[in-house]
Amino acid sequence: MSTATKSPILNLPNILTLLRIAAIPLLVVLLLSPSKEAGFWAAALFAIASITDWLDGYLARRMGIETVFGKFLDPIADKLIVMAALIMLLPFNRVPAWMVLVILGREIIITGLRGLASTEGIVIPASNLGKFKTIFQIVAILGLLLHYDYHWFFAVNHPLLTVNMHNIGIFYLWIATVITIWSGIDYLAKFTSIIAK
Numbered sequence: 001m002s003t004a005t006k007s008p009i010l011n012l013p014n015i016l017t018l019l020r021i022a023a024i025p026l027l028v029v030l031l032l033s034p035s036k037e038a039g040f041w042a043a044a045l046f047a048i049a050s051i052t053d054w055l056d057g058y059l060a061r062r063m064g065i066e067t068v069f070g071k072f073l074d075p076i077a078d079k080l081i082v083m084a085a086l087i088m089l090l091p092f093n094r095v096p097a098w099m100v101l102v103i104l105g106r107e108i109i110i111t112g113l114r115g116l117a118s119t120e121g122i123v124i125p126a127s128n129l130g131k132f133k134t135i136f137q138i139v140a141i142l143g144l145l146l147h148y149d150y151h152w153f154f155a156v157n158h159p160l161l162t163v164n165m166h167n168i169g170i171f172y173l174w175i176a177t178v179i180t181i182w183s184g185i186d187y188l189a190k191f192t193s194i195i196a197k
């Protein structure tokens with residue numbers, strides 16, 4: 001039995017999800033500029049949006065107001081903001097195009113398969129791989145948005161106190177890409193197994 005309720009669509013968790021979608025145009029505008037300041041504010045906006053991703057699900061469960069609308073919209077909002085950030089970073093060569101293709105292609109294929117399964121009344125549960133994928137994608141994108149060197153301890157310009165956020169972003173993006181492929185194969189295997197039955 002579904003745990004979704006007949007709560008009003010405009011409840012607090014769903015409003016947070018809608019705000020996450022509304023933040024995408026602002027994120028896009030910020031990423032039209034390659035400046036350090038624009039990247040910082042884009043990263044801050046993306047971080048806040050990522051927190052609302054966790055918060056809306058937590059509140060929905062805590063308040064007992066999970067809705068069909070929320071269950072549909074929440075993953076769509078997540079994918080849209082990740083897609084927007086990665087695509088907007090492409091013109092500045094901050095992210096390899098093939099990685100973006102793999103990540104976005106996986107999301108489109110799996111979303112399509114989920115839709116196909118749901119029309120047959122089949123629910124394929126998300127695995128922990130999907131959660132890890134999301135976490136590493138978020139960390140990677142934050143690093144890529146910040147991009148530049150940042151100095152710790154009152155901006156002391158010393159090599160040992162300097163971190164290049166782009167390198168950190170790329171490191172985590174490699175991990176995210178591997179998990180993206182792994183989780184995609186895992187989902188395809190589950191889908192094929194269930195459909196075969």
